[in-house]
Amino acid sequence: MTQLPAGLRIVILGGGTAGWMAANLFVHAWPSATVTVIESPEIGIIGVGEGSTPQLKAFFDRLGIAEAEWMPVCNATYKNGIAFHGWSDRPGFESYFHPFPSPLDLHTAPAFFDATRRRRHGQDVWAHPDRFFLPARLAAERLAPIAAESFPLGPAYGYHFDAHLVGAFLRTHAAKRGVVHLERRIVEAAVAEGAITALIAEGGERIAGDLFVDSSGFRSVIHQAALGVPFVSFGENLFNDSAVVMPTPADPTGTASATRATALKAGWAWDIPLTSRTGNGYVYASGYCSKDEAEAELRAHLGVGDDGTARHLSMKVGRVAESWSGNSLAVGLSQGFIEPLEATALHIVQATVEGFIQAYQAGGFTPEHRAAFNARIAARYDGIRDYIVCHYRMNRRSDTAYWRDNAANDRLSESLKAIITCWFTGDDLEAEIARQGIAGYYAATSWHCLFAGYGQFPNGAPHPPAPGAVDMAVIDAFLRRAALNFADHRSVLAALG
Numbered sequence: 269m270t271q272l273p274a275g276l277r278i279v280i281l282g283g284g285t286a287g288w289m290a291a292n293l294f295v296h297a298w299p300s301a302t303v304t305v306i307e308s309p310e311i312g313i314i315g316v317g318e319g320s321t322p323q324l325k326a327f328f329d330r331l332g333i334a335e336a337e338w339m340p341v342c343n344a345t346y347k348n349g350i351a352f353h354g355w356s357d358r359p360g361f362e363s364y365f366h367p368f369p370s371p372l373d374l375h376t377a378p379a380f381f382d383a384t385r386r387r388r389h390g391q392d393v394w395a396h397p398d399r400f401f402l403p404a405r406l407a408a409e410r411l412a413p414i415a416a417e418s419f420p421l422g423p424a425y426g427y428h429f430d431a432h433l434v435g436a437f438l439r440t441h442a443a444k445r446g447v448v449h450l451e452r453r454i455v456e457a458a459v460a461e462g463a464i465t466a467l468i469a470e471g472g473e474r475i476a477g478d479l480f481v482d483s484s485g486f487r488s489v490i491h492q493a494a495l496g497v498p499f500v501s502f503g504e505n506l507f508n509d510s511a512v513v514m515p516t517p518a519d520p521t522g523t524a525s526a527t528r529a530t531a532l533k534a535g536w537a538w539d540i541p542l543t544s545r546t547g548n549g550y551v552y553a554s555g556y557c558s559k560d561e562a563e564a565e566l567r568a569h570l571g572v573g574d575d576g577t578a579r580h581l582s583m584k585v586g587r588v589a590e591s592w593s594g595n596s597l598a599v600g601l602s603q604g605f606i607e608p609l610e611a612t613a614l615h616i617v618q619a620t621v622e623g624f625i626q627a628y629q630a631g632g633f634t635p636e637h638r639a640a641f642n643a644r645i646a647a648r649y650d651g652i653r654d655y656i657v658c659h660y661r662m663n664r665r666s667d668t669a670y671w672r673d674n675a676a677n678d679r680l681s682e683s684l685k686a687i688i689t690c691w692f693t694g695d696d697l698e699a700e701i702a703r704q705g706i707a708g709y710y711a712a713t714s715w716h717c718l719f720a721g722y723g724q725f726p727n728g729a730p731h732p733p734a735p736g737a738v739d740m741a742v743i744d745a746f747l748r749r750a751a752l753n754f755a756d757h758r759s760v761l762a763a764l765g
Contacts, residue, residue, distance in 0.1 A: 270632040276301040279477035283307040286600025286617045287483035288438035293621045295445045304448040319611035322424035336764045342433040343544040347426035348403040354531035356664035356722040364721025367403035370423030376400045379738040388694045392730035397717040407526035412760035419753035428540045457494035463594040482602040491598040501586040504679045513549035514578040525757040534670040556670040587649040590642045651709030654684040
């Protein structure tokens, strides 16, 4: 490997979970570099979501941080996946579960794919996803995704957590590794020949660097304001641009091990279980619902009346045209934002920083691979966007203009159009996903669960099942016995400390 340039200075503008995640990844990969994080004490963490994908476990594993070290102090819980409620009004499909991968999928996913294919060809077979995947069963029984020592086939899993506490934990960990923390209010970024030379603090202090990371939130002080990197809006694909959030007490009867996403009149509400409280929010489209209406609907949904204080947020949905521009890398909200439906925010931060480190090293610490890197990150954003857009395009509600307009939305990418066409024509969806090369964003299981979970099968009277249809009793027994190797979620959390 080409030697890291001597005295390399990395300056990160903005802390929060994204900024401190980036700092830890940089100092872990390049321990001889000087990494500085600049935070303004006046600017807080947005914290729209408090959930993750399984990639966050890989992040902590990479840093050598055990779950017992960070989860208890961050009020964290385990996440088997996401339970969707009310996105379809078709009888029997009012809810479905989007699971994280499991080695046991090898024994049940082929049967599920076969069942959905048969159902799409008019055969009367069971094709709802929840009975085919272990995480759905674990979530239904409030079990943690941590298998007994005698059972080596646990599923992948994510986490729920307090974003403020995770940011603070990562700040402390970074400081132990030598990361410098400065509290400054940055008023300007100095630019020369398309590159950042220094950040100018209030009072005139100049903070120079070689590489800059923009984690300044939606303001995007470096990337968009100083370098003029264009912003690509996803507004025509994703209508939601606002959120109202408020916590409620933790469930005294037990701790859920999944996120719950409930469709409301102009968007959806999240329910995220922490050890200390339940995180709640309503993501909605301001063109269909006012702030007051959204707050009232969330309060009614939670049954809290006028109790508690609600916080309102605006969301800038889309991405920058180039995540790496000049000597600046954008992460977090400065880079882009896709609504928190699939909890992908930190996953993108991690993929961006790790991908940048790899590309920068491979190019001899030069911009040689910048264009290829930007293309990969843009494709990841667009792939995640398409999967989330599909949730809305395929909804089976018609009670409000919001849901009707989403179902009629034809502003879809060619990739998503091909996926939808493949499903409804009864073709091989696995093959189509492989042809497009998009399984790295969402695998075939995720797409099958979305379509089948809504009950989105071609119309027509079902024919009798053909020979060879799966015996659901066998699947049920297999997963029931597998679930015996997993313990109550709350008891597993208590054992962490």
